[in-house]
Amino acid sequence: MASNHALPVDLVYIFLVVLSAVMTLGIFATIAVFGLKYRRRHGREAHQIEGSLILEITWSVIPLGIFMVLFGWGAVIYFHERTPPRDSTEIYVVGKQWMWKIQHQEGQREINELHIPVDRDIKLIMTSQDVIHSFFIPEFRVKQDVIPGRYTTLWFRATTPGTYHLFCAQFCGTEHSGMIGQVVVMNPSDYQNWMSGGTIVGSLAQNGQTLFQQLGCSTCHRFDVQGRGPNLTGVFGKPVQLQDGRTVLADENYVRESILIPTAKVVSGFQPIMPSFQGQVSEEQLNALVAYVKSLSQAPAGAAGTPTNNPGPAANQ
Amino acid sequence: MATVAVPVEQKNYLNAEYGIRSWLFTTDHKRIALLYLVSITAMFFVGGFFALLIRLELLTPAGDLLLADTYNKMFSMHGQVMVFFFLIPSIPAVLGNFLIPMMIGAKDLAFPRINLLSWYIYIVAAGLYLWCIFSGGVDTGWTFYTPYSSLFSNTHVIEAGLAIFIAGFSSILTGLNFVVTVHRMRAPGMTWGRLPLFVWSHYATSIIMLLGTPVIAITLVLVVLERTLNLGIFDPSRGGDPVLFQHLFWFYSHPAVYIMILPSMAVVSEIIPCFSRKRVFGYTFVAMSSIGIAVIGFLVWAHHMFVAGISLYSALVFSFLTFLVAVPSAIKVFNWTATMYKGSLSFSTPMLYAIGFIGLFTIGGLTGVFLATLGVDVHVHDTYFVIAHFHYVMVGGAVLGFLGGMHFWWPKITGRLYPEGWGRLAAVIVFIGFNLTFFPQFILGYLGMPRRYWDYSHMPEWQGLNVLSTAGASILAVGYLLPMVYMLWSLRYGKIAGDNPWQATGLEWKTPSPPPTFNFDETPIVTEEAYEYDKMPLPEEVSLER
């Protein structure tokens, strides 16, 4: 089994295959037996039968019962698949026609390859810069559409080192079938080596911090005194009170939307003066900004391998 | 009503008038049905040609026969032609059109001219679609997902979208005509409880056509407007939502699956009693399950979107409802099988198709249960598993039903019998070819082969199953071509059928074959339930075989 999701999925699948085989063969066998027994012969007439309420109830209720078991079973797996553990290692993914771009927290970037350590919970935070794609690792039994304009997430824990296929499963144009790559699952030591190779220009959050200065975010969002925008320390992951009375959770999609369409959700007590950065930042830069805003609320999270050099508010002064 | 057989001179709907005008301006539901038959058969071969190219391309892992863009157009147009121009009109517009008035003892549909109008609308739509094909085609998949279709594809999305938009009106009008006809035109004594199940199923289909089709029509117009006027409904960079399109699309396109399968169930519900010489087991349950399917079928659309980023809880609700909609389909399968119990079974061609339908639809339905199971769907969604599943339903179900129905009512439509031996042979070939084509795709899907892949050279291990599939497709093609040949042959050389060669119940058999223009010389008065097979003698030919 290549991932934590593979076994549960395969178990229901096997159950379904057996169930279907029994059902299909049952129906086929019944028809075959009837075909032999009740084949038209001289002198034997059909026996008219109106129907049977008891039978109708039986063959409605039994399938319904089996279906409810399957519903529950499938739902539990799905619930698990859609609820990433809190301390997962986060990796950002951008889909584009026709490649996968990967950004690790520590600053590594890859194209069409995803290197991860074995036995660690990995959460992919994914978006697309053009059309809808779908991130699919068959051996892990996971798949998630990657949608422009928002983040979707996918999590798994690889359980066996090795190289696995990565496909795009949602039709995305000419080279859809070429939008493939591989997931390399490594032992902790190999992973350490891989992480320390190559030249890295700072972690994702540090890049975000640089952007935060360059784009002038820091002129409004200050950490020392109250600026024209809210102090972003500790915002991420907490509920935010909006001007129109709603409360929303400040998750990745919220931060993303705050940067691209600031007027969609205006924080209570502030003027809607923040300019939209739509079209001015690339998806990768957006990821860096989001990672930075997140880092302002985190005690150093269990980042993969190397301890993250978390730029706190202090680094900003 | 049964007339003495003087087959040659007798006036019927075919020889009542001659000349092309008498066909193009006819309001006779039976002639319109034949106009539809010719048009959808032509479209079937267009769609089949695309399928052929798809299968040939996939024979080898490398993308070597077609260009990537050409391949993408092939599967897109295969899907669009087969769904919108063949399957949706197939049984309703041909067999439904021909038979519903006769089955309820009416002279025609409620609105004969609107009936002709729906055919003309279909022709305009099909013409526009063909023009789209010849001007370069479209590559969005049959699903038109945004923002690919609205902003990125540079193929003829507008023409294709408009063609399907127009075709929608044709099915709305057909649905409307059927609903009004069934309500208003039943002969005296033809109560709802005496309606043949064929009519019940078509009634359910018509309701879906009426309620669902406007939604797809509007949705495609929105895509066209987004392309032309940059509306920003689906474009995320303007605050639009690309996933909204999927909700709208599937709100119609899931029920559309039932537009395609319910009429097939209608056919099977007639064939099985006839060749078992028995009334249908559990008439009320079979009738009501059609209505149940039509109603619940509108509440399950987001099961196509479990990995499209919908909320966790809505996924749970849609999974639950999808399991519910499987129950009425199961009820039907069990009742058809039970109908054979203690019957007097004959395995003539239509019966072979009906039994094939039961088998393949069972597999199609059960694999639908796989897809309703959330955890499993995440893995097999958008893979060949889904392709196999819906071909079991759409081809194994809908097309086999269509072929079965065409054979069953061919003597009524043409007055001639097709050669029985060839008929059975073709039915067996279709069954074998079909399974060989599509069963391997279940395995490919679980192995992870995504759909719409032009090139799988990084996964050469998938070739074996693909070769099987292509081989099966060529057998299937033979199975499709055979009936074309022998049915055309029978038009001239087939044995004269007589009014009721199967000794079937139902008013359509109580009138000459081919029927006169207004079906019945005098309006029949119905005094019995449907499927009173105990009162019917055994058919001649078949009782001869021992």
Ligand SMILES: [Cu+2]
């Ligand atoms: Cu793709």
Ligand SMILES: [Cu+2]
């Ligand atoms: Cu569906």
